[in-house]
Amino acid sequence: MFRTARRTHDKGPAAEALRLVKVSRTYGHDDSAVTALDGVTLSLERGTFTAVMGPSGSGKSTLLQCAAGLDRPDSGIVMVDGAELTGGSEAELTRFRRGRIGFVFQQYNLLDTLTVAQNTVLPLKLAGRRVDRERAREVLTAVGLGDRLGHRPDQLSGGQRQRVA
Ligand SMILES: Nc1ncnc2c1ncn2[C@@H]1O[C@H](COP(=O)(O)OP(=O)(O)OP(=O)(O)O)[C@@H](O)[C@H]1O
Ligand SMILES: [Mg+2]
Known part of the structure; x- marks a missing residue:
């Protein structure tokens, strides 16, 4: 079982950003069934930062995937x-994720053929939003990748790839 550690920084109006009620997720069937989430109930306030901690295999990624509408x-x-x-359809979930959710995958999921700068602005393009390349450059510079904008993911270290994601 995992646990959550919460730190409040910039507390906004008291409202729930995320609520899970008795969420369960089992992979596989019969002998090979694995219950990754077993009736998880939690509530996270808007404007708070939460870390989910627990041993490997305890269900952290499954929790985040369910919370983000990926599963x-x-x-x-x-x-x-x-x-x-x-309750939503697959198309509704896709629209919701594209507009509202940011997700850093454990394997990063960067596109190999795109540069650092292109990977960074891709979600905005897919959502049909205005792409501010100068802002992207500023953000990438702030995380130490200002001299890697034209590089592809396979030309970066693991930690650099993580910062792009
Ligand atoms: N697609 C799958 N099919 C079958 N079992 C799965 C699948 N994905 C995860 N599991 C199992 O569900 C459990 C929870 O996995 P999950 O990936 O959520 O763990 P985690 O806490 O993120 O682990 P880690 O710290 O290693 O990333 C594990 O026992 C794992 O083996
Ligand atoms: Mg995981």
Whole structure:
């Protein structure tokens, strides 16, 4: 079982950013069934920072995938910013993720053929939003990647790839 450690920094209006009610997720069937989440209930306030901690295999990634609408729980309710994710169609979930969710994958999921700068602005392009290349350059410079904007992911170290993601 994992646990969450919460740190409040910039507390906004008291509202729930995320709510999970009795969320369960089991992979596989019968003898090979693994219950990764077993009735998880939690509530995270807007403007707070939460770390999910626990041993390898304890269900952290499964929790985040269910919370972000990347995976569907077998039972229970997931609400993000007051909207219930669990009932929507695949297309609705996709639109929701594209507009509202930022997710850094454990394997980064950068596109190998795009540069650091292109990978960074891709989610904005897909969402049909204005791309501010100068702002992207500033942000990448702030995380120490200002001299890597034209590099591809396979030309970066693991830590640098993580910062792009
Ligand atoms: N696609 C899958 N099919 C079957 N079992 C899975 C699958 N994904 C995860 N599991 C199992 O579910 C459990 C929780 O996995 P999860 O990836 O959520 O763990 P984690 O806490 O993120 O681990 P780590 O710290 O190693 O990333 C593990 O026992 C894992 O073996
Ligand atoms: Mg994981």
